[in-house]
Amino acid sequence: MDKGRLEAFSDGVIAIIITIMVLELKVPHGDSLASLKPLLPVFISYILSFIYIGVYWNNHHHTMQVVKTVNGAVLWANLHLLFWLSLVPFVTAWMGENNFTKWPTALYGMVLLMSAVAYAIWMVILIKHEGENSLLAEAVGGDFKGRISIVIYAIAIALAWVNPCISFTLYIVVAGIWFLPDRRIEKKIVKDEQQ
Amino acid sequence: MDKGRLEAFSDGVIAIIITIMVLELKVPHGDSLASLKPLLPVFISYILSFIYIGVYWNNHHHTMQVVKTVNGAVLWANLHLLFWLSLVPFVTAWMGENNFTKWPTALYGMVLLMSAVAYAIWMVILIKHEGENSLLAEAVGGDFKGRISIVIYAIAIALAWVNPCISFTLYIVVAGIWFLPDRRIEKKIVKDEQQ
Amino acid sequence: MDKGRLEAFSDGVIAIIITIMVLELKVPHGDSLASLKPLLPVFISYILSFIYIGVYWNNHHHTMQVVKTVNGAVLWANLHLLFWLSLVPFVTAWMGENNFTKWPTALYGMVLLMSAVAYAIWMVILIKHEGENSLLAEAVGGDFKGRISIVIYAIAIALAWVNPCISFTLYIVVAGIWFLPDRRIEKKIVKDEQQ
Amino acid sequence: MDKGRLEAFSDGVIAIIITIMVLELKVPHGDSLASLKPLLPVFISYILSFIYIGVYWNNHHHTMQVVKTVNGAVLWANLHLLFWLSLVPFVTAWMGENNFTKWPTALYGMVLLMSAVAYAIWMVILIKHEGENSLLAEAVGGDFKGRISIVIYAIAIALAWVNPCISFTLYIVVAGIWFLPDRRIEKKIVKDEQQ
Numbered sequence: 001m002d003k004g005r006l007e008a009f010s011d012g013v014i015a016i017i018i019t020i021m022v023l024e025l026k027v028p029h030g031d032s033l034a035s036l037k038p039l040l041p042v043f044i045s046y047i048l049s050f051i052y053i054g055v056y057w058n059n060h061h062h063t064m065q066v067v068k069t070v071n072g073a074v075l076w077a078n079l080h081l082l083f084w085l086s087l088v089p090f091v092t093a094w095m096g097e098n099n100f101t102k103w104p105t106a107l108y109g110m111v112l113l114m115s116a117v118a119y120a121i122w123m124v125i126l127i128k129h130e131g132e133n134s135l136l137a138e139a140v141g142g143d144f145k146g147r148i149s150i151v152i153y154a155i156a157i158a159l160a161w162v163n164p165c166i167s168f169t170l171y172i173v174v175a176g177i178w179f180l181p182d183r184r185i186e187k188k189i190v191k192d193e194q195q
Numbered sequence: 196m197d198k199g200r201l202e203a204f205s206d207g208v209i210a211i212i213i214t215i216m217v218l219e220l221k222v223p224h225g226d227s228l229a230s231l232k233p234l235l236p237v238f239i240s241y242i243l244s245f246i247y248i249g250v251y252w253n254n255h256h257h258t259m260q261v262v263k264t265v266n267g268a269v270l271w272a273n274l275h276l277l278f279w280l281s282l283v284p285f286v287t288a289w290m291g292e293n294n295f296t297k298w299p300t301a302l303y304g305m306v307l308l309m310s311a312v313a314y315a316i317w318m319v320i321l322i323k324h325e326g327e328n329s330l331l332a333e334a335v336g337g338d339f340k341g342r343i344s345i346v347i348y349a350i351a352i353a354l355a356w357v358n359p360c361i362s363f364t365l366y367i368v369v370a371g372i373w374f375l376p377d378r379r380i381e382k383k384i385v386k387d388e389q390q
Numbered sequence: 391m392d393k394g395r396l397e398a399f400s401d402g403v404i405a406i407i408i409t410i411m412v413l414e415l416k417v418p419h420g421d422s423l424a425s426l427k428p429l430l431p432v433f434i435s436y437i438l439s440f441i442y443i444g445v446y447w448n449n450h451h452h453t454m455q456v457v458k459t460v461n462g463a464v465l466w467a468n469l470h471l472l473f474w475l476s477l478v479p480f481v482t483a484w485m486g487e488n489n490f491t492k493w494p495t496a497l498y499g500m501v502l503l504m505s506a507v508a509y510a511i512w513m514v515i516l517i518k519h520e521g522e523n524s525l526l527a528e529a530v531g532g533d534f535k536g537r538i539s540i541v542i543y544a545i546a547i548a549l550a551w552v553n554p555c556i557s558f559t560l561y562i563v564v565a566g567i568w569f570l571p572d573r574r575i576e577k578k579i580v581k582d583e584q585q
Numbered sequence: 586m587d588k589g590r591l592e593a594f595s596d597g598v599i600a601i602i603i604t605i606m607v608l609e610l611k612v613p614h615g616d617s618l619a620s621l622k623p624l625l626p627v628f629i630s631y632i633l634s635f636i637y638i639g640v641y642w643n644n645h646h647h648t649m650q651v652v653k654t655v656n657g658a659v660l661w662a663n664l665h666l667l668f669w670l671s672l673v674p675f676v677t678a679w680m681g682e683n684n685f686t687k688w689p690t691a692l693y694g695m696v697l698l699m700s701a702v703a704y705a706i707w708m709v710i711l712i713k714h715e716g717e718n719s720l721l722a723e724a725v726g727g728d729f730k731g732r733i734s735i736v737i738y739a740i741a742i743a744l745a746w747v748n749p750c751i752s753f754t755l756y757i758v759v760a761g762i763w764f765l766p767d768r769r770i771e772k773k774i775v776k777d778e779q780q
Contacts, residue, residue: 002260011593022605023218075256086214098226102226104226200401267448278440292417473632477610
């Protein structure tokens with residue numbers, strides 16, 4: 001089955017998710033700089049979520065480059081991923097409007113965690129469809145980044161009840177892992193492991 | 196006439212429908228887990244509608260794979276289908292916010308019913324355009340799933356005045372019929388009928 | 391210049407316009423059939439605007455089929471058309487929420503009128519770009535429908551101060567002119583003119 | 586790496602940005618012409634922002650025409666540009682609802698400034714990727730328009746504390762610079778410089 005519409009539909013949904021988040025930046029009633037101040041935590045959340053959705057789009061794009069065809073299971077695994085990503089605007093707004101308190105910060109992490117799990121499931125189904133010797137299977141390899149992200153999310157969620165700031169910092173760390181160019185990080189990790 | 200833009204436009208509309216539904220998950224004012232509780236029925240409705248819209252996109256995608264060209268009648272039948280699907284976010288929110296009471300649950304079913312009817316009309320017009328001996332006509336066959344769905348929707352709407360829970364369960368059943376892989380279900384149904 | 395992205399961008403904007411209109415169908419607080427009643431005029435406006443936006447997408451699609459390339463002027467004339475169409479959700483909601491009173495009904499017509507004018511300008515620029523002997527110039531011909539629509543819109547706007555119901559009926563008439571298959575209408579008009 | 590999805594995703598995000606701005610035109614409660622009056626500054630802001638987003642889409646479209654492939658850095662520079670553009674609906678609404686007072690008018694300029702900077706960064710990364718002797722590098726040349734825009738934005742932001750009307754006029758001037766056909770302006774500027 002042709003992969004073109006899977007890409008087009010995913011692009012559409014991800015483009016809408018990344019854009020409607022800005023609707024949660026409610027226009028303040030005052031016209032002073034001070035009236036913008038309560039929006040700061042929402043804005044910070046928006047930046048982080050924008051980067052995360054950008055990372056997912058980037059990875060989706062990279063993955064689909066080496067994929068040749070799709071099947072019904074791939075379409076549903078893709079919709080499952082889009083479902084969790086579609087909750088990002090909601091948890092972003094809840095976390096931002098409550099100034100990074102316990103539950104909202106934990107729930108934000110849970111949606112990130114489920115998105116990462118959904119992405120991993122999608123990859124497994126894609127590799128099953130493409131074959132163990134396909135270009136995709138080689139390119140993904142051990143998927144170190146994906147696994148370490150899930151571990152950090154789990155730690156961050158647990159630590160939200162200790163101090164939500166630590167959780168938020170960990171979310172930034174994971175975004176950084178994905179944002180920075182691949183090779184340097186991977187080489188650095190390899191070096192660290194060799195020591 | 197080229198089918199490319201029909202696909203692109205439908206992808207766009209369906210992507211927006213599936214994503215704006217999440218805007219009905221209004222961010223609660225509190226930051227406790229309890230403040231999320233009133234959102235639970237809306238969230239459950241959202242999951243069901245997400246699956247339904249996913250099913251329609253999936254079927255649209257499968258159908259257009261075997262279609263070669265489109266004409267004016269196909270474009271309008273497609274817009275008619277998109278019209279009913281565009282009402283899904285409204286009925287989803289109404290049903291969720293009223294915790295699955297009679298009228299909202301019935302109206303949700305009516306929109307599903309009309310969407311199914313619109314899909315059936317679209318298929319008839321497509322087959323008329325493609326020809327009775329086309330790949331599409333063969334692939335669709337008796338369209339057992341489409342017919343049984345319409346019957347179940349009608350029963351579910353009627354039962355909303357008896358007990359809306361039964362209606363909601365029936366909506367889940369129809370989603371399941373479409374979600375599960377084709378062959379197994381169809382074979383099972385054939386077996387059941389032979390007994 | 392390639393026409394692909396003009397189509398993709400227009401599809402995107404038109405898909406969003408046609409879908410966000412449904413957000414004006416505010417979910418009522420009650421769960422009875424009576425609580426839906428105040429939404430009826432908004433819903434009727436929504437249906438009419440859905441058909442209008444559908445007509446524009448259909449015509450845009452047909453026109454671009456016979457166009458080979460575009461230039462900067464065509465891109466801007468297209469954005470000008472999209473600008474007026476983007477105001478349709480606003481005037482639809484204003485007209486619906488005020489139950490078809492004078493000013494809202496007149497303004498709705500003004501946006502339709504400006505959209506029709508913008509479409510005509512776009513066509514002139516397209517034909518200038520494609521050449522007077524191009525397939526497009528032949529296909530469009532005298533553009534009888536476009537001209538008569540503009541005349542009817544102007545009459546409907548003027549009559550809004552007499553009786554907005556007449557205006558609304560005229561908007562339905564224009565939608566019907568575009569919705570019905572081309573040939574029959576044109577032949578009928580030709581016949582009428584010969585008498 | 587294929588450039589197709591970068592175009593599709595950018596088209597999607599820009600289409601959503603240009604369309605959701607209209608949601609800030611809140612439907613008034615009254616049905617008289619007077620009830621529309623408070624919307625006038627929001628509407629004027631909307632027109633200006635529509636033109637700006639249109640200019641960005643136009644330039645993006647032109648630039649990508651001469652680009653052959655993209656890489657990870659280009660994708661992120663593109664997302665960075667889309668981030669600043671995604672804030673345009675927010676600052677448009679804030680400026681319009683506060684009737685062009687100091688801070689909102691200045692912030693509007695800051696978002697335009699950052700968008701222009703993000704566009705310039707994107708161009709630098711694209712040219713680095715395509716090569717100094719590429720068609721793109723030649724086509725862009727000194728990027729006089731881009732530089733003069735940034736200078737005018739900076740002046741406009743500073744003057745917002747003197748008189749926001751001057752700032753707003755300067756934003757219109759920059760839009761005009763981009764909107765008018767390239768050659769005439771550039772020739773005129775060259776002539777002016779020779780004198």
